[in-house]
Amino acid sequence: xxxxxxxxxxxxxxxxxxxxxxxxxxxxxxxxxxxxxxxxxxxxxxxxxxxxxxxxxxxxxxxxxxxxxxxxxxxxxxxxxxxxxxxxxxxxxxxxxxxxxxxxxxxxxxxxxxxxxxxxxxxxxxxxxxxxxxxxxx
Amino acid sequence: xxxxxxxxxxxxxxxxxxxxxxxxxxxxxxxxxxxxxxxxxxxxxxxxxxxxxxxxxxxxxxxxxxxxxxxxxxxxxxxxxxxxxxxxxxxxxxxxxxxxxxxxxxxxxxxxxxxxxxxxxxxxxxxxxxxxxxxxxx
DNA sequence: TTGCGTGCAAAGGTTTTGCATGGCA
DNA sequence: TGCCATGCAAAACCTTTGCACGCAA
Numbered sequence: 001x002x003x004x005x006x007x008x009x010x011x012x013x014x015x016x017x018x019x020x021x022x023x024x025x026x027x028x029x030x031x032x033x034x035x036x037x038x039x040x041x042x043x044x045x046x047x048x049x050x051x052x053x054x055x056x057x058x059x060x061x062x063x064x065x066x067x068x069x070x071x072x073x074x075x076x077x078x079x080x081x082x083x084x085x086x087x088x089x090x091x092x093x094x095x096x097x098x099x100x101x102x103x104x105x106x107x108x109x110x111x112x113x114x115x116x117x118x119x120x121x122x123x124x125x126x127x128x129x130x131x132x133x134x135x136x137x138x
Numbered sequence: 139x140x141x142x143x144x145x146x147x148x149x150x151x152x153x154x155x156x157x158x159x160x161x162x163x164x165x166x167x168x169x170x171x172x173x174x175x176x177x178x179x180x181x182x183x184x185x186x187x188x189x190x191x192x193x194x195x196x197x198x199x200x201x202x203x204x205x206x207x208x209x210x211x212x213x214x215x216x217x218x219x220x221x222x223x224x225x226x227x228x229x230x231x232x233x234x235x236x237x238x239x240x241x242x243x244x245x246x247x248x249x250x251x252x253x254x255x256x257x258x259x260x261x262x263x264x265x266x267x268x269x270x271x272x273x274x275x276x
Numbered sequence: 277t278t279g280c281g282t283g284c285a286a287a288g289g290t291t292t293t294g295c296a297t298g299g300c301a
Numbered sequence: 302t303g304c305c306a307t308g309c310a311a312a313a314c315c316t317t318t319g320c321a322c323g324c325a326a
Binding site: 064086088090091097099101103107110111114115116117118119120124125126127128129130131 | 202224226228235237239241245248249252253254255256257258262263264265266267268269
């Protein structure tokens with residue numbers, strides 16, 4: 001594997017911003033705008049390529065909420081293992097919830113045993129409506 | 139509400155095909171190709187507009203699996219409760235499995251009761267590796 | 277020096293929109 | 302007849318790709 005072994009200035013800037021955002025999910029547009037506004041403009045294609053590599057390496061998580069707004073990215077903090085976490089994303093306000101719950105392992109076990117499918121929790125996100133956005137609609 | 143009250147030939151053809159597809163998920167491209175091949179070509183924008191209205195009315199469900207391949211649509215058959223509907227997408231071969239299982243309602247109940255979050259099953263997809271792609275390797 | 281990373285531009289694909297025309301009620 | 306629906310083309314939008322140059326090791 002020779003991909004993404006170089007420590008370039010751009011990679012560093014991108015990772016810094018991703019870490020700074022913490023659990024917040026950000027779009028490529030936001031990344032580009034931030035870097036430009038901070039005097040470090042980066043080519044869009046470079047951002048996409050770096051993000052792709054980081055996703056592949058497991059450093060960053062990619063979310064797709066709807067086709068219109070594009071994908072969102074989030075830095076994965078190594079200190080918090082997200083394997084036992086639910087990822088709940090509200091389709092209304094866009095908030096991403098991290099919920100630590102042992103019930104997730106039951107889901108994994110069930111789907112593995114009954115449906116022969118190995119869930120990848122780092123890629124799976126539950127979409128729905130959070131409490132504060134109210135359940136009156138739908 | 140004055141939207142989509144007209145019973146046009148195009149709307150009828152679209153609904154007929156959606157019903158014919160049953161629980162299968164189809165893309166706009168597939169709809170367009172089918173209608174063209176059956177001697178009833180329909181403008182792409184009309185298909186999008188009709189589908190949007192049908193989704194809004196709750197007649198059709200829209201799935202967004204990943205940004206690349208575009209959205210999928212599925213007719214909602216009132217007779218068959220789609221409450222117990224898993225969506226498993228293999229990250230390796232890309233196959234989308236949709237399996238009926240009552241366990242899904244347990245997941246919904248758990249997350250609603252313990253985490254105050256209303257899961258939208260039509261938007262939630264479990265990512266992972268299917269059996270034929272070998273579940274041990276990531 | 278070697279080869280990956282970058283950036284620009286162009287291409288690719290999906291979805292939306294403007295506007296004139298056609299069709300339902 | 303009054304609108305809404307349609308369809309074509311163009312635009313908008315996100316993302317990828319080709320290619321030459323720059324830079325890390």
